[in-house]
Amino acid sequence: MHIDEQTALRTLRRMVQFDSRTETESESAVIDWVLAEMTDLGLETHRQEVGPDRYNAIGVWRGTGGGRSLLFNGHVDTNPLTEGWTVDPWGGIVDDEFIYGLGVSNMKAGCSSYLEAVRNLHQRGLRPEADVVLTFVVGELQDGVGTRKLVEDGWRADYFVNCEPTDVTAMTAHAGALTFEIEFVGDTRHMSKREEAADALAAAADAVPVINTMTFSNAADANAEHVNRAHVGVVGAGLGRDLLATRPPQVADVARLSGSARYGRGQTPESALADLRAVVDDVCRKHPGVRASVRPKNRDGGLAMDKPFFVDRHTPIVTALNNAYRTVRGADQPTGAIRPYCFYGSDASLLQHGAGMTGVVCGPGGKYNTMPNERVEITDYLDMIRIHQHTINTITGLR
Structure with a gap:
């Protein structure tokens, strides 16, 4: 499927340029920007309060009827800045191979990829048969407080894709x-x-x-x-x-x-x-x-990210993702408990165990995650957008 590559890169660069380190005053600034972008697309938008001056952004691309609904999930908060950077962490710098920035791998490239997938489909005049829900949360690095709020307020879909960085592999199990x-x-x-x-x-x-x-x-x-x-x-x-x-x-x-x-x-x-x-x-x-x-030493009470995540690899959302990968890249998608990412926690656990949803973890970035000069391969980011488009088509139906 066709995508506007320059617009896609501009979107990710802009997201990186927001300093959204977790639990800082500027964390929600990127949320307001994302809400404005989704409003411009004509999506139904919700600014969901997570805590004092902390918000999630939710966009709903309403379906025409039929199909199965699909929810995308990702966090916009980033890790702290470490020593050793030789590029501007918030410059959104792009070269022939990579885009650089604090949080670009974990996980603004993932968030941008599903926003751009919907933008490109929408601009082609297509509509989903079932709802597509885009969620951009804060506080994932604090035991998933943003996604907890989604779950507590009743946000659901038939399937989900959590776009944590997996180097575009399909992670069906993590610890x-x-x-x-x-x-x-x-x-x-x-x-x-x-x-x-x-x-x-x-x-x-x-x-x-x-x-x-x-x-x-x-x-x-x-x-x-x-x-x-x-x-x-x-x-x-x-x-x-x-x-x-x-x-x-x-x-x-x-x-x-x-x-x-x-x-x-x-x-x-x-x-x-x-x-x-x-x-x-x-x-x-x-x-x-x-x-x-x-x-x-885990925190007490409430939903927990401490439960293992698992989905059968023959579930429709996994096979849809596998088929989309094969269409885009002409190869079989690595699928399973993918190392080293299977040792991470993710909000997929909250969506599965707290909301009773079925989903998979797949996103761009990973190998240069949470390190000085954090970066994502441009080809992985752009291919992820294409894979999301095919997955949306298979799960929700497009017309």
Whole structure:
């Protein structure tokens, strides 16, 4: 299907030029711009309040009757700015291969791709038979508060496409997430008598490589096993519960590890914690006198992004996406629990478990995600627009 490539690039450049770092005053400025763009297209628009001075943008391209409705989902908030950039993070710079910018991969290229897909179809005078719903949310990086609000206010469709960056692969499964903390408690001595001590730090240090290579029990299938991973990212140790660091000559009697677990269907936060406890207990047996506790650190209550996402690859939305990819690129689309993206969380989990919807995760960008000089390949972005158009045609019907 034909697209206006220059307009598509201008749209993405403009989105990048908004500094929409999560939970900042300027986060919703891009929302107002998107609402204006959708209004100009003649879409029904909604400015949905998420919190004080925070809004989602929702556009509805009303269908004529028939077909199956389709909802696109993406977030406009971005990660913080890191060191190491050599281009303007908000310049919307384009060269022969890439478009650069903070959040262009995660995930403004995805958001722009479905806006442009609808723009091009609309400008050709086409209409969907069923509704096409475009959602642009804030606060995905804060446990999905924007999409939570969509779900709570009753926004639904027959199918959804979440456009998180997957390098245009079809991700049909990704992990659930659990944040954990492990505390080791031993018995201190001066280093001159360390043989008499129970060294909490030594036990914690031994636990790290074991945790970082473990998998979890009760996986429902190969996909669930494929998304298993645990990682310790924070280590602290010292004297007492406050981890006092004023006495390096003494053996640490308290050490803490903080990390995250990723697990699939058939596995739960409770079963992952049980597996972690078994591993930690085994480490403690090698360090007499050291005891340990394992506890979750996830937020309490409400819908959670901690549940694994899964969709059968033979579901109509997946086959529609696969066929669209084959039409655009002349090859089979990689489909499944695609690494490394299957270790991420996404709002697809909220749409599936909170709204009861069936969908798939597919978007441009990924390999240059959340890094200095974040960028997206222009060909991937433009092909994503074409793939969305074909998917809309298959799911909703166009005339």
